Amino acid sequence: MDEIKIVEKIAIKIIKSLLEVKAHEEVLICTDPSTDTRMVRALTSAIESQGAEFTVAMIPDRQKDKATTITKVLASAMESTDVYIGMTRSSGAAVYNAKMKELLEQKKLRECSMVLRSFDHFIGGAAHANYDLLYEQGKKLAEKWKGKKNCKISTPAGTHLTAEMISNSPIIECGKATRPGQSMAFADGEVSVGPTEGTMSGLLVLDGPICYFGKPSEPIHLLVESGEVKEIIKGDQKVIEKLDEMFNTVKNSRNIAEIGIGLNPNAHLNGDFEEEKKALGTMHIAFGNGIYYGQSVDSQVHVDAVLYKPEIVFDDELITSDGLVHLD
Numbered sequence: 304m305d306e307i308k309i310v311e312k313i314a315i316k317i318i319k320s321l322l323e324v325k326a327h328e329e330v331l332i333c334t335d336p337s338t339d340t341r342m343v344r345a346l347t348s349a350i351e352s353q354g355a356e357f358t359v360a361m362i363p364d365r366q367k368d369k370a371t372t373i374t375k376v377l378a379s380a381m382e383s384t385d386v387y388i389g390m391t392r393s394s395g396a397a398v399y400n401a402k403m404k405e406l407l408e409q410k411k412l413r414e415c416s417m418v419l420r421s422f423d424h425f426i427g428g429a430a431h432a433n434y435d436l437l438y439e440q441g442k443k444l445a446e447k448w449k450g451k452k453n454c455k456i457s458t459p460a461g462t463h464l465t466a467e468m469i470s471n472s473p474i475i476e477c478g479k480a481t482r483p484g485q486s487m488a489f490a491d492g493e494v495s496v497g498p499t500e501g502t503m504s505g506l507l508v509l510d511g512p513i514c515y516f517g518k519p520s521e522p523i524h525l526l527v528e529s530g531e532v533k534e535i536i537k538g539d540q541k542v543i544e545k546l547d548e549m550f551n552t553v554k555n556s557r558n559i560a561e562i563g564i565g566l567n568p569n570a571h572l573n574g575d576f577e578e579e580k581k582a583l584g585t586m587h588i589a590f591g592n593g594i595y596y597g598q599s600v601d602s603q604v605h606v607d608a609v610l611y612k613p614e615i616v617f618d619d620e621l622i623t624s625d626g627l628v629h630l631d
């Protein structure tokens with residue numbers, strides 16, 4: 304199958320099967336100048352094929368000083384739409400903002416995050432998963448997570464962390480958002496929660512790719528105390544310099560905002576953090592803005608970092624080990 308047909312097929316899959324856009328609905332797509340327009344054109348064509356309406360809005364490319372900030376015009380437009388698709392390439396601003404969280408909680412829209420995605424990610428491994436099965440697995444994991452208070456995380460690279468969790472409503476992002484209030488993040492496959500503010504402590508070792516900064520040549524060792532990064536101990540010096548600048552210049556960027564577990568067996572370990580964080584048996588920790596995950600901590604960044612082969616225990620129940628997620 305040639306590239307154009309793959310793109311068209313995936314766009315139809317997102318609009319028709321995963322979002323179930325109907326003829327009477329309106330879809331708002333948020334882009335920035337860095338967004339690959341091939342993805343946008345494919346989605347708008349798929350929306351039209353359903354007899355629905357679309358509006359494409361472009362906000363500026365965001366750097367770390369405004370990486371979770373949207374324009375007032377976009378915020379107003381979000382009030383009026385049925386389906387919202389965030390496709391900003393330079394940052395996660397389209398989805399990591401307080402307005403979208405507010406509208407989701409009020410069940411005024413459903414949303415699909417495609418922020419920071421490359422074209423290769425759009426048509427690559429994780430996109431071809433069986434999302435009916437993946438969503439069922441996401442529900443199983445969320446049920447295991449729900450109500451659990453304590454989390455212990457360790458990895459072969461040296462991570463040893465403990466935290467309390469905001470686990471009453473784990474967030475399922477497994478490729479289905481058919482009702483108001485639901486979210487997906489195509490290409491998809493994760494369940495996540497926010498750690499309770501101020502509770503995560505221990506040693507965090509980042510051995511996978513990091514949003515904005517790439518995959519470190521040497522794992523990054525971080526000391527975490529009371530829910531924040533207190534010290535960068537050692538690792539890839541180039542990445543350390545970038546992290547250190549962020550931690551020292553962006554308010555609340557040291558906050559541990561998210562714990563996520565990947566479920567997608569089609570996702571590749573290819574150095575792309577968006578692909579790898581969805582891969583079956585990986586996990587990711589995020590720094591910065593935790594509003595989407597139930598925290599009150601606001602920040603201009605939300606930076607995901609992937610960890611390999613975690614052993615994760617909720618209370619006394621083993622959830623992941625050696626690249627596997629235990630759902631039964």
